[in-house]
Amino acid sequence: MFIQTWxxxxxxxxxxxxxxxxxxxxxxWIMDGKYRPLPVFRxxxxxxxxxxxxxxxxxxxxxxFNTILFIFGFLILALQxxxxxxxxxxxxxxPSTIFNSVVSFMTNTNLQHYAGDQHLTNFSQIFxxxxxxxxxxxxxxxxxxxxxxxxxxxxxxxxxFVDMWRVxxxxxxxxxxxxxxxxxxxxSPMTFQTSHSLSTLEPAxxxxxxxxxxxQQTIVVGPVAALESIKMLGTNGxxxxxxxxxxxxxxxxxxxxxxxxxxxxxxxxxLVLMYGRMLRKFxxxxxxxxxxxxxxxxxxxxxxxxxxxxxNPTLTSHPVAKTYAIASAVAPGGKTxxxxxxxxxxxxxxxxxxxxxKEMRFGVSAxxxxxxxxxxxxxxxxxxxxxxxxxxxxxxxxVGMWLNCVFGGKGVGMVNMLLYLIIGIFVAGMMVGRxxxxxxxxxxxxxxxxxxxALLVHPFMILMPTGLFAATDWGLKAxxxxxxxxxxxxxYQFSSASANNGSAFDGLGVTYGFWNAANxxxxxxxxxxxxxxxxxxxxxxxxxxxIAMAAYLGAKKSSPxxxxxxxxxxxxxxxxxxxxxxxxxxLLFLPVAALGPVAEHLGPIPFGG
Amino acid sequence: MSRYLxxxxxxxxxxxxxxxxxxPLVLWVTxxxxxxxxxxxxxxxGPDGKPVGSRLxxxxxxxxxxxxxxPSAASYDASASASSSLAASNYALRDRVARSLGPIxxxxxxxxxxxxxxxxxxxWFKKDMYQGSPHIVAQWADQHNSLAQAWVTSDPTHAAxxxxxxxxxxxxxxxxxKENPGTPQPKAADLAVVFFKNFSEKNxxxxxxxxxxxxxxxxxxxxxxxVNEGSDIQSTFxxxxxxxxxxxxxxxxxxxxVMSSASGLDPHITFxxxxxxxxxxxxxxxxxxxxxxxxxxxxxxxxxxxxASAPWGGLAGEKFVNVxxxxxxxxxxxxxx
Numbered sequence: 001m002f003i004q005t006w007x008x009x010x011x012x013x014x015x016x017x018x019x020x021x022x023x024x025x026x027x028x029w030i031m032d033g034k035y036r037p038l039p040v041f042r043x044x045x046x047x048x049x050x051x052x053x054x055x056x057x058x059x060x061x062x063x064x065f066n067t068i069l070f071i072f073g074f075l076i077l078a079l080q081x082x083x084x085x086x087x088x089x090x091x092x093x094x095p096s097t098i099f100n101s102v103v104s105f106m107t108n109t110n111l112q113h114y115a116g117d118q119h120l121t122n123f124s125q126i127f128x129x130x131x132x133x134x135x136x137x138x139x140x141x142x143x144x145x146x147x148x149x150x151x152x153x154x155x156x157x158x159x160x161f162v163d164m165w166r167v168x169x170x171x172x173x174x175x176x177x178x179x180x181x182x183x184x185x186x187x188s189p190m191t192f193q194t195s196h197s198l199s200t201l202e203p204a205x206x207x208x209x210x211x212x213x214x215x216q217q218t219i220v221v222g223p224v225a226a227l228e229s230i231k232m233l234g235t236n237g238x239x240x241x242x243x244x245x246x247x248x249x250x251x252x253x254x255x256x257x258x259x260x261x262x263x264x265x266x267x268x269x270x271l272v273l274m275y276g277r278m279l280r281k282f283x284x285x286x287x288x289x290x291x292x293x294x295x296x297x298x299x300x301x302x303x304x305x306x307x308x309x310x311x312n313p314t315l316t317s318h319p320v321a322k323t324y325a326i327a328s329a330v331a332p333g334g335k336t337x338x339x340x341x342x343x344x345x346x347x348x349x350x351x352x353x354x355x356x357x358k359e360m361r362f363g364v365s366a367x368x369x370x371x372x373x374x375x376x377x378x379x380x381x382x383x384x385x386x387x388x389x390x391x392x393x394x395x396x397x398x399v400g401m402w403l404n405c406v407f408g409g410k411g412v413g414m415v416n417m418l419l420y421l422i423i424g425i426f427v428a429g430m431m432v433g434r435x436x437x438x439x440x441x442x443x444x445x446x447x448x449x450x451x452x453x454a455l456l457v458h459p460f461m462i463l464m465p466t467g468l469f470a471a472t473d474w475g476l477k478a479x480x481x482x483x484x485x486x487x488x489x490x491x492y493q494f495s496s497a498s499a500n501n502g503s504a505f506d507g508l509g510v511t512y513g514f515w516n517a518a519n520x521x522x523x524x525x526x527x528x529x530x531x532x533x534x535x536x537x538x539x540x541x542x543x544x545x546x547i548a549m550a551a552y553l554g555a556k557k558s559s560p561x562x563x564x565x566x567x568x569x570x571x572x573x574x575x576x577x578x579x580x581x582x583x584x585x586x587l588l589f590l591p592v593a594a595l596g597p598v599a600e601h602l603g604p605i606p607f608g609g
Numbered sequence: 610m611s612r613y614l615x616x617x618x619x620x621x622x623x624x625x626x627x628x629x630x631x632x633p634l635v636l637w638v639t640x641x642x643x644x645x646x647x648x649x650x651x652x653x654x655g656p657d658g659k660p661v662g663s664r665l666x667x668x669x670x671x672x673x674x675x676x677x678x679x680p681s682a683a684s685y686d687a688s689a690s691a692s693s694s695l696a697a698s699n700y701a702l703r704d705r706v707a708r709s710l711g712p713i714x715x716x717x718x719x720x721x722x723x724x725x726x727x728x729x730x731x732x733w734f735k736k737d738m739y740q741g742s743p744h745i746v747a748q749w750a751d752q753h754n755s756l757a758q759a760w761v762t763s764d765p766t767h768a769a770x771x772x773x774x775x776x777x778x779x780x781x782x783x784x785x786x787k788e789n790p791g792t793p794q795p796k797a798a799d800l801a802v803v804f805f806k807n808f809s810e811k812n813x814x815x816x817x818x819x820x821x822x823x824x825x826x827x828x829x830x831x832x833x834x835x836v837n838e839g840s841d842i843q844s845t846f847x848x849x850x851x852x853x854x855x856x857x858x859x860x861x862x863x864x865x866x867v868m869s870s871a872s873g874l875d876p877h878i879t880f881x882x883x884x885x886x887x888x889x890x891x892x893x894x895x896x897x898x899x900x901x902x903x904x905x906x907x908x909x910x911x912x913x914x915x916x917a918s919a920p921w922g923g924l925a926g927e928k929f930v931n932v933x934x935x936x937x938x939x940x941x942x943x944x945x946x
Contacts, residue, residue, distance in 0.1 A: 008925045044623060050616045060610070065617040072621060118689050127629050134628040135621075161616045168624055173632055180636050187665050190640035190648040195688060198652075198660040201936055205669040206685065219663050219687040221650040225640060226633040243690035246871035248665035249650070254920030312868070314703045317855065344855030346707060346848075347714055348862050349881070352927065355868035356702065357692045360679075360877040363925030367871070385692035385871045388702075485696035507694030606700040 005308055009300045009369040016265035024273030030170045031145050048165050052156035055551035058146050059544055061160035062139060066106060069135060073102040076128040085123040087194055093119055094512040096528035103532040105132035107539035108140055108409055110238030110380050110502035113510045113528055117220045117241040122192055129238055130227050137234030137410040138167040143543045144411030148278045150550035151439055179263050180229035187252030188225040195220045224249050232263040235409045237380025237502040245383040246359055257362040257383060261370055264379040268407035271414050283569035288417060291577045295406040299372040299396045307368040307393035308353035313605045317345030340604035357385025368393060375400030378409035380502025387505040391600035395593060401499035402589045403581060404458055409500060415546045422451045424580030428566060440558040447549050454545035459588040461498040461534045466491045474526040480507030483607040488596035497531040498538040656941055662933050667876045670936060673893040674946035676886050678932045679865055683873025690872045704756060704848055709867045711847030712840050717860040727843040730850045735837050737814040739849055746816055749849060750805035757801035770833045771797040771804050781807060816842050880928035883913050894943055912938045
């Protein structure tokens with residue numbers, strides 16, 4: 001059991017780390033433009049190149065391209081009923097859901113307020129989902145590249161359009177093809193058909209139709225493998241099917257699960273080392289890499305320990321009746337006492353851990369491992385139901401989203417890490433009474449302000465809407481589980497939106513469905529709009545502000561390395577960074593953690609009923 | 610600025626052509642030519658040569674002759690995958706698991722070792738006492754309003770039964786409206802608790818269940834009737850029985866047998882789960898085929914072993930079997946059940 005539990009997570013960490021070294025070298029080589037493109041590719045590059053750009057022009061191009069992408073995505077979804085590959089006449093999604101989905105895919109979030117298998121045609125899956133998956137991931141990577149070039153004090157940041165081309169054509173498309181092919185061999189469909197209808201082996205078990213005949217099973221298929229590979233490689237996470245990487249067609253075997261998890265780790269791991277290679281500070285990037293690896297290992301161990309190695313507490317016995325004193329403004333003495341009866345254990349063998357919402361074929365710890373990984377690298381694909389994780393285990397994915405810098409999504413995770421790093425160096429500088437420096441450049445008020453703005457957007461965008469929704473019908477009518485877990489559902493949704501993650505506690509009622517849906521979730525429109533806005537702000541402010549910060553910093557004069565300079569490639573520096581992340585993260589999010597998963601864990605189980 | 614706009618459009622055009630046309634097409638051609646079976650959904654053919662399901666998608670089995678898949682929150686609908694989304698702290702999860710346990714659990718020790726618990730749940734239910742007070746059904750509805758309401762809404766005949774009752778007892782309905790002034794026109798589900806309280810007083814030791822009988826036209830029809838035994842009682846009240854008998858030693862049921870999967874379409878069960886079902890499956894086939902139960906058990910056990918596999922060859926997890934493949938093998942070997 002020990003090996004069965006820990007084999008998969010550590011194999012994944014090791015493989016991704018080993019691949020990161022050569023891959024980061026390749027990526028730095030590409031992004032530095034040292035390759036010689038084939039003549040046909042050179043033609044494309046020449047036509048895309050708009051000349052060298054400064055940081056404002058680069059950011060401007062990035063924003064203009066995103067605007068175009070938004071309009072394109074909106075058109076594709078809004079025109080779904082009239083587009084090809086729609087044999088079962090799927091109609092249009094609700095307008096608010098289209099807004100949410102377009103923002104969601106454009107920002108690399110892939111929070112899905114719809115279910116792909118029910119609501120999208122194959123045309124939309126290809127021209128909306130796949131297009132956005134390639135492009136939004138590339139945009140994040142380009143933002144990081146621009147920051148690196150700004151740090152290098154280059155007079156120009158390169159060209160946004162050429163960078164996009166490089167990422168897409170020399171990195172993502174070949175990688176997606178290889179991974180896609182692996183998924184096909186494992187059983188992911190790759191067809192332009194939409195579904196098979198067939199009579200099952202015991203037809204009566206499927207139930208009967210209104211006319212009294214045995215129901216057929218309708219098996220939805222489509223270009224799953226093509227979507228699946230870029231979904232994972234681009235840390236997008238928006239599934240072809242409603243249940244994402246838990247669905248047997250998206251993730252058919254234990255081996256495909258390994259490649260699912262590995263491919264979402266590949267680029268985020270390599271990006272950190274690419275940062276070091278391009279800045280010629282490889283040791284420095286190794287320190288950052290190690291800090292991230294420590295945090296990631298921690299979240300994995302936490303999730304696996306509490307979910308795979310512990311039973312689901314709802315079935316275990318709690319033989320002693322408990323009483324809880326709860327603070328209350330109206331009760332005499334300021335406290336009301338609530339008591340819960342003793343609970344008998346149910347005769348269920350739980351040696352494989354919490355199996356509610358888990359699939360058998362991936363391996364015992366695969367669900368918990370995946371939940372931690374997917375939030376650390378802000379992918380958002382899931383291979384188990386996060387809503388049904390053991391209460392305290394669910395803290396792990398939440399922490400991954402709150403910190404949002406444990407490798408993180410394409411480029412932006414590393415950018416977030418730079419913010420923590422600037423603030424850490426600033427704090428350390430203050431403590432020893434020296435002007436803080438990073439890469440030999442003095443960090444002054446303007447840089448710290450920009451870093452703080454970019455960093456505070458995230459908690460602001462999580463905590464404010466969570467508070468608002470938890471206090472109103474928007475949240476209360478949407479939650480599907482009672483008590484603290486209901487609060488967790490709201491908190492998780494906004495954490496996921498703000499971290500541009502995309503995973504969810506699926507019980508939350510946020511699906512409106514088609515525009516003419518008979519029974520939409522009552523508060524779906526409020527959720528569509530609120531989550532959409534959160535994703536927008538949390539994506540673009542933390543990209544623009546750091547580019548500006550890097551440009552200001554890069555333009556300064558380098559001061560020579562002296563005795564008093566804080567070494568950025570030492571173990572001490574690693575602990576400084578780790579400490580900064582943990583302390584800032586804890587200060588920001590411990591209170592909500594206590595209200596959500598911690599309260600659920602410590603409170604009565606089962607709750608209410 | 611307009612220059613960036615035109616470059617943006619050009620970039621979008623290039624990337625759509627490459628990522629949305631060329632890339633899927635190349636993958637499609639490769640998949641369809643080299644891995645035709647997988648690329649089309651891994652469809653298996655039945656004994657009559659017709660498609661019978663996908664080896665990757667669970668389908669329901671209810672007959673005792675077949676191995677049964679994990680519970681599905683999606684009702685095995687492969688066009689709308691879904692998980693239960695029930696939190697560990699949600700009472701509904703505990704209740705759902707207990708319901709599936711009721712009809713199958715057995716004693717592990719004591720004089721009744723190996724015997725099913727369900728007859729004892731029924732006889733306990735007939736006595737109609739729970740934790741020192743009478744009327745189990747009334748207490749069930751009172752303590753778990755949502756379960757009582759779920760019973761009413763789960764089936765149109767249930768709601769109709771409560772509606773008929775409401776017409777017959779306007780006094781109780783009036784009293785309920787007085788206590789709940791916010792709902793002047795209660796629906797059947799709103800009245801669930803008061804309905805069950807009244808029902809329980811009038812029918813001590815009984816619960817409502819669909820009973821099939823010959824109708825006036827000679828056809829089978831099902832109506833709701835007060836009963837004091839049957840699978841509805843075994844499942845619905847298993848949890849309350851257990852709360853009163855917390856120390857009785859019961860045989861553990863494999864976890865994946867009662868815990869629903871993430872997609873609702875998990876095609877596998879653990880080997881442990883298959884072995885747990887083996888007795889039932891083997892004895893049923895042995896009766897059908899009039900053969901020695903031990904021989905049939907050995908044969909089916911061999912089928913299970915032949916179909917077993919494990920994630921990463923056992924390094925990452927325990928053995929499991931594919932339910933549809935095993936059941937297809939049974940069907941091919943022994944004929945239709």
